[in-house]
Amino acid sequence: MARTDYYRDPAAPRANSVVPSVVAVVRNAEGQLLLIHRTDNDRWALPGGGHDIGERIAETVVREVEEETGILVAVESVVGLYTDPEHVMAYDDGEVRQQFSICFRARPVGGRVRTSSESKEVRWVAPADLDALDIHPSMRLRIAHGLSEGLTEPYIG
Numbered sequence: 724m725a726r727t728d729y730y731r732d733p734a735a736p737r738a739n740s741v742v743p744s745v746v747a748v749v750r751n752a753e754g755q756l757l758l759i760h761r762t763d764n765d766r767w768a769l770p771g772g773g774h775d776i777g778e779r780i781a782e783t784v785v786r787e788v789e790e791e792t793g794i795l796v797a798v799e800s801v802v803g804l805y806t807d808p809e810h811v812m813a814y815d816d817g818e819v820r821q822q823f824s825i826c827f828r829a830r831p832v833g834g835r836v837r838t839s840s841e842s843k844e845v846r847w848v849a850p851a852d853l854d855a856l857d858i859h860p861s862m863r864l865r866i867a868h869g870l871s872e873g874l875t876e877p878y879i880g
Contacts, residue, residue: 725815726763728859738811738821745784746771746862747829748869749796755849756866757831758856759791759842764812767848767856769865770794771824772841784827792845793837796829802869803878810861826865826878 729735746769749757758767772787774780781798788796803826810822836845848856850870858866868878 724763727813728764728766728861729811729813730860731809735809735811736813736819738808739817739819741821741823743774743780744772744824745774745780745787745827746824746865747784747788747796747798747827748802748866749788749794749829749831750870751831751847753847753849755847756853756870757788757792757794758846758848760844760846762841762843764859765857766862767858768862769826769869770842770845780825781827784829788829789834791839791842793834793839794831795833797832799828799830801877802826802828802865802874803880805861805865805878805880807861807880822861824865826869828869 759770761768770788770791774783784798785796788794805822805824807822811819813819838845
């Protein structure tokens, strides 16, 4: 399903749904960040996805990272809550979703990098190389917060 992101765009369609979702800042022993090249909007992003009924939120993180990347993770902490009503995602089926994302830090504990139907490329990326990638501004914010050693409280915004 194709997706168009609208960020602080006065011409954006009005949201008609909210779906709790997660993303994970996963770093390997070398300090590289696990990223996916998404199939729905052709941008680079942290792995993640929607919360399912019957799951604990940490289970959602583990499931989504493994589904999209092949990497098994252990959840360590909450980075922040991202609910900006000025960021909506319009899908080709008519759904227009307001951003509602919980960002976590997680560490890899197994698995091997592989793609999925949602990720056409999966890569460990050095933080110094992030500027060369097409990453949505709201995702860059989550990445910056996740890589920051100075945040003592989760971001709420």
